[in-house]
Amino acid sequence: MxxxxxxxxxxxxxxxxxxxxxxxxxxxxxxxxxxxxxxxxxxxxxxxxxxxxxxxxxxxxxxxxxxxxxxxxxxxxxxxxxxxxxxxxxxxxxxxxxxxxxxxNYQFKELDGVIDPYSSSIVRNDRYNSKAEQEVKETLVRVRHGGSKSAHERHTMKNNKLFARDRLKKLLDPGTEEDFLEIAPFAGLGMEYGDVPAAGIVSIIGRIHNKWCLVGNNDATVKGGTSFPITVEKQIRTQDIALQNCLPVIYGVDSGGAFLPLQASIFPDRKHGGRVFYNEAILSSLGIPQEHAQ
Known part of the structure; x- marks a missing residue:
């Protein structure tokens, strides 16, 4: 004080x-x-x-x-x-x-809650917030689409694989496919090396066998599923959430490894590279289940 x-x-x-x-x-x-x-x-x-x-x-x-x-x-x-x-x-x-x-002596002012919906400030704020909300929704749609159309066709038709988000929904309990919390969907946007939708990895918290789990899956339609520095940071963040809340973790792996032009930025520092494997060891030592699936 x-x-x-x-x-x-x-x-x-x-x-x-x-x-x-x-x-x-x-x-x-x-x-x-x-x-x-x-x-x-x-x-x-x-x-x-x-x-x-x-x-x-x-x-x-x-x-x-x-x-x-x-x-x-x-x-x-x-x-x-x-x-x-x-x-x-x-x-x-x-x-x-x-x-x-x-x-x-102080008397607390009583708020009656009455506003004028046609006042200039209310109209201006409503217009601004409506525009901001629409921008968020449009950005979220773009993020959830993942990579380009050609990348989707190559992933689903040529390689005969499920899109990352469809794969995650099939893991969830029936009836809960839309009842999940996505973690950091806007991560990876506006980076100095370009946009990486959802940081190249889709991470959610949902119910599997009636138990809350943290599930992540590389999005191979985004740069072939390669990992950027922001991808690793998001992985570490999701592991922290699992550790704090004792959530079982399922890793869906469909990655092309490190994005080579930025490989030197991925491994050093406590928030990159090897920290992912360090956190896996910590989770294992605490008895928190972890599964890897390809």
Whole structure:
């Protein structure tokens, strides 16, 4: 809270003394404020402005109130107050800054929710959002189509293979073919080396045998299924999701390997190349099932 303020150690010592002797109950606030904080901890520490102590968020600070969970306060030493304030995100706590005027006199404005649908700002925003929504839908259609028409014909007619998205849908439980979450469909667009629809790999979370699974399949209609740097980054992201949520992983492999002109950018760095195999080893060590299919 005060990490960027110009407080001296003396200020903090005075603040600690105040903390040690003041215990304010919820009735310090008006009823309106009490209702806003029902269910929060009852230990409240008050620090009025001490020798010019200022919060960086306001220039007229008169009251600083820290609301701490009792479980934290019980184990929090007095001399740990400063570090606690500076590192408050480590705890499940709440901290609030009030001024005396806001506590005593402020009246919250009631919102009636009435708008004028014909106002210039509403019409302008609606037109802008409708256009943006249409652009997203058109881009999504283009991404889901994958590669070019000739690439589709070569993949399905000449090589006699299923399109990646059709293959994934056949894996899902009957009736859930459209009930899945696609991960990062817009990845790979606008790259310096050109557009790579869905980063060249389709990744979804869907139900297989009534269990949520993460399934990925290379799209061979996009540059022959070769892997770009963004492809590897997306693979690692999906593995992270599987690891965090303990999802079984199915890899549908139909890849031409690394995209040769960018091969040097694929293998170095912790977010490329070998990290995929490292993550596979981690998932395996945790007992999370993984399957590879060609």
């Amino acid at each position: 005060f990490a960027n303020s110009s407080c001296t150690r003396g200020h903090w010592l005075k603040l600690q003394k105040i903390q040690s002797r003041i215990n304010i109950r919820h009735n310090f606030f008006s009823n309106r404020v009490v209702n806003e904080w029902d269910g929060l901890p009852e230990k409240v520490v008050l620090a009025s402005s001490v020798n010019g102590l200022k919060n960086p968020l306001t220039s007229n600070l008169s009251i600083v109130i820290g609301i701490f969970k009792m479980s934290v306060v019980k184990f929090l030493p007095i001399n740990g107050l400063r570090s606690f304030c500076c590192q408050r995100n480590r705890f499940h706590t709440a901290a609030v800054v009030w001024s005396s005027k806001s506590v005593q």
